[in-house]
Structure formats: C-alpha cells, structure tokens
Amino acid sequence: MIASNALPAAPQAEAVTDYLERLDDSGGKNMGEKPWHLNRHLIPYFRTQQLDGLKDSGVKQYGRKRRDAGASRATVNRELSSLSHMTNRATEWKRIKPEHRPRTEKEAEPRKKIVVLSDEHSAALMRAAMEDQDGRLWLFVAFGLGAAMRRSEILRVRYDQIDFVSRRVFIPQAKAGAREQPITPTLAAALERQRAMEDYADGWISPAGPTARSDRGHRGSICKPFLRAVVRAKLDPEKVTLQVTRHTAITQLAKAGVDLPNIQRISGHKALAMVPRYTHIHGEHIDAAIGALDVPFPDAVTLEIHTPGKPAEAGQGAVVQLSLARTAA
CATH class of the missing domain: 1.10.150 (DNA polymerase; domain 1)
Incomplete structure (x- = not known):
C-alpha cells in the first residue's frame, strides 16, 4: 500500500x-x-x-x-x-x-512523433522478451504487437475472460468502457498453451508477485523487464517505450488498408478522431497510395514560358506553364 x-x-x-x-x-x-x-x-x-x-x-x-x-x-x-x-x-x-471541483485547464502541447517498430525490430523485441528471465514479459509484448492493447489492459487480462473459440478477450475496464477485444489466431494459440502450464487456469495472465503492495491480484508494472528486452534487442530505450508496441500494431492495421472504424474497434479508442494520428504520413503504404496519382507529364511540357504570341509546333496541343524560364543575368 x-x-x-x-x-x-x-x-x-x-x-x-x-x-x-x-x-x-x-x-x-x-x-x-x-x-x-x-x-x-x-x-x-x-x-x-x-x-x-x-x-x-x-x-x-x-x-x-x-x-x-x-x-x-x-x-x-x-x-x-x-x-x-x-x-x-x-x-x-x-x-x-x-x-x-475546480477546472484544470491544460496548455496545448506540441504533438510528438509517434514511434513505430519495423518488422525486423518487432521480431527482435519479441525474441528478447522470450529470452528474458521474466517469464511473463513475452505475453505483454505479444498482446501489444498482436492486439494493439494498452499497457493497463494487458496487465489486467484473466484467462477466464478469453473466449478461445471466437478469439475475443472481454475487457471490463477500459478508457471507452467495457469492450470485447479481438486477438489473432497466433496469440490465441499461444495463450492456450500457456494456460495449460498455469497452476490457476482461470486466473490472471500477469499475476502479482509475492512482494506486491496491494491485493489487486495482477501486476501493476512491467517497466523494468521491458527495458531489459529493449536493450537486449539493441533498440533505443529513449524511444522504444511500453506504448510503442500498441502504436506499431495500429500502424500495421493502417498499412494493411483497414478502415478507420475497424481500427477503432480493435484499438479501443473512445473517439474516432484519435485514430488518424496513428496512420502516419511516412511509410510504404502512403508511398503506395500516392502512387495512384503518379501520371507522367505529356511530352509537350517544356521549361519555357509559353505565350499567346508563340504558336505551338505542328502536332502539339496547347500547353500550360510548368515553370519560369531562366532569365539572362
């Protein structure tokens, strides 16, 4: 306490x-x-x-x-x-x-860049978590990368809240209220294997240790083990924080072309307006999307100024001004 x-x-x-x-x-x-x-x-x-x-x-x-x-x-x-x-x-x-109750008005803060992991770095972090002496760390990373869940939500998951048939996790406490969280087939299978090895098959996935200060039953923090895994994976601990696995998962959904309402259903955001900030402007999916507008310029375009007094060459239509001609010094 x-x-x-x-x-x-x-x-x-x-x-x-x-x-x-x-x-x-x-x-x-x-x-x-x-x-x-x-x-x-x-x-x-x-x-x-x-x-x-x-x-x-x-x-x-x-x-x-x-x-x-x-x-x-x-x-x-x-x-x-x-x-x-x-x-x-x-x-x-x-x-x-x-x-x-007083009002607490906060100052607007400059938006920070959201850090996401590449596929290579995600795999490295997962391997490091599985190699850590904390046998529960890999579950935290798996939930973050495979379900886009928040830190507090992951630490509160119980086996008896998981429907392994429909692959849904019931989350009774969340920012936007209770919800059912979908999980991937790979994560569901891993959780079933882990459950078979547990002493309490319906208990907490991240149970509190014997020295816990409260009787809530589950862990309240996993910061130190996560930091060890980040360092072991040779990632930057200043950038790769607990939230990065969630950010990475949401970005992967956006890159896969999932529409924003469905991303919201998976991420559990209370407001749809919060989702677009995770669909980063930098990335291969954005480059692929802008490629749809990539139409070659017609051969008639030149770098000279076209004036009404200068007729177009035979066989060429009228052209618009693309840029200013270089003037003499």
Missing part, C-alpha cells in the same frame, strides 16, 4: 492518503507519477487550502508558477491531470460537492 509523504499539516493530507490507497488497491494507473505529483508539488503549493476550497484561479496560478520555475508544459499538464483525477474521484466518493 502506498503511503503519502505529504506534509502532516496540510488540510488535504488525509484526502490524498485516502485517494492513493484506494487507487492502489483498485489497480489504478500511473501509481509512480501520481504520488510524486501530489506530494512533491501540489500539496506543498495548496497546503493552506481545503480540498473543496480549491479555485479555478488558484489552479491556473499554480500552472503559471510551475512554468515560471522552469517546468515544461508537458510536466505541468501531467501534474494537473493528477489533481483533476483526484478531485474527480473525491466527487465520486462524496468527499466534495461537484460544484466545488
């Missing part, structure tokens, strides 16, 4: 401790970042205010102060996301009234 290191005198300390404990017990996401954001920055700044006394103006001022102190827009936005998540949960748990 995660303990809060917030200042004891802070009025929000009890609420923060309750929030972190509940979140940890329920398998919440970003349990490494949220305590840091709250205890290191947010609680010290708002330490004289009650949780239901936070104002929109105060939250905006916090963002400006952090930016003035040198924090990046992305860092401040992550901190405000932690604050927003806590106040939303506090509202659900009846700790504060909805009208007392």
Whole structure:
C-alpha cells in the first residue's frame, strides 16, 4: 500500500492518503507519477487550502508558477491531470460537492512523433522478451504487437475472460468502457498453451508477485523487464517505450488498408478522431497510395514560358506553364 509523504499539516493530507490507497488497491494507473505529483508539488503549493476550497484561479496560478520555475508544459499538464483525477474521484466518493471541483485547464502541447517498430525490430523485441528471465514479459509484448492493447489492459487480462473459440478477450475496464477485444489466431494459440502450464487456469495472465503492495491480484508494472528486452534487442530505450508496441500494431492495421472504424474497434479508442494520428504520413503504404496519382507529364511540357504570341509546333496541343524560364543575368 502506498503511503503519502505529504506534509502532516496540510488540510488535504488525509484526502490524498485516502485517494492513493484506494487507487492502489483498485489497480489504478500511473501509481509512480501520481504520488510524486501530489506530494512533491501540489500539496506543498495548496497546503493552506481545503480540498473543496480549491479555485479555478488558484489552479491556473499554480500552472503559471510551475512554468515560471522552469517546468515544461508537458510536466505541468501531467501534474494537473493528477489533481483533476483526484478531485474527480473525491466527487465520486462524496468527499466534495461537484460544484466545488475546480477546472484544470491544460496548455496545448506540441504533438510528438509517434514511434513505430519495423518488422525486423518487432521480431527482435519479441525474441528478447522470450529470452528474458521474466517469464511473463513475452505475453505483454505479444498482446501489444498482436492486439494493439494498452499497457493497463494487458496487465489486467484473466484467462477466464478469453473466449478461445471466437478469439475475443472481454475487457471490463477500459478508457471507452467495457469492450470485447479481438486477438489473432497466433496469440490465441499461444495463450492456450500457456494456460495449460498455469497452476490457476482461470486466473490472471500477469499475476502479482509475492512482494506486491496491494491485493489487486495482477501486476501493476512491467517497466523494468521491458527495458531489459529493449536493450537486449539493441533498440533505443529513449524511444522504444511500453506504448510503442500498441502504436506499431495500429500502424500495421493502417498499412494493411483497414478502415478507420475497424481500427477503432480493435484499438479501443473512445473517439474516432484519435485514430488518424496513428496512420502516419511516412511509410510504404502512403508511398503506395500516392502512387495512384503518379501520371507522367505529356511530352509537350517544356521549361519555357509559353505565350499567346508563340504558336505551338505542328502536332502539339496547347500547353500550360510548368515553370519560369531562366532569365539572362
């Protein structure tokens, strides 16, 4: 269980401790970042205010102060996301009234380039995962590359949520709500083989270890084993993060010509508008598509300026201006 290191005198300390404990017990996401954001920055700044006394103006001022102190827009936005998540949960748990929940407006961030793996690099990562001392790592990579699932979704999968006949995984907790996730025949067959070797055939695919801090039953992180596999595969750990397997899978769907609504059904995006950002402008599928417009110019095109006073040669039709003729110096 995660303990809060917030200042004891802070009025929000009890609420923060309750929030972190509940979140940890329920398998919440970003349990490494949220305590840091709250205890290191947010609680010290708002330490004289009650949780239901936070104002929109105060939250905006916090963002400006952090930016003035040198924090990046992305860092401040992550901190405000932690604050927003806590106040939303506090509202659900009846700790504060909805009208007392402050708005947390975030600054627009420049869009980062989405990193995807080539077929060669995907195979290298899979081999490295299978060779790792963590016997569950290959399953994580297989789900990412073969089903485009999110990290948290993969770690929460149970064998009794898999329909091996229809090759569907029931995901009760997802950003867009519960859904059925399709998986490939290869992944389904691998999961059946793995299940036959398990002590608990209906349990977690990624069970928590004996030293886990909560009783949620499944692992909360797989960062360290994944990093080992990335390094073993001779890939760049600064670029190849946990999300890259999902990004790669979605891009593969786009390159295969799958339409956006079906990509959305597989990826689980809440909004269709989020999908096009994964259909990268760079790639062989884009080059092949633009090739449909590749029509040779007619032989009549020249690099000279054609004027009404200059008749076309016999047998040639009128031509349009392609570029300016070079003028004399």
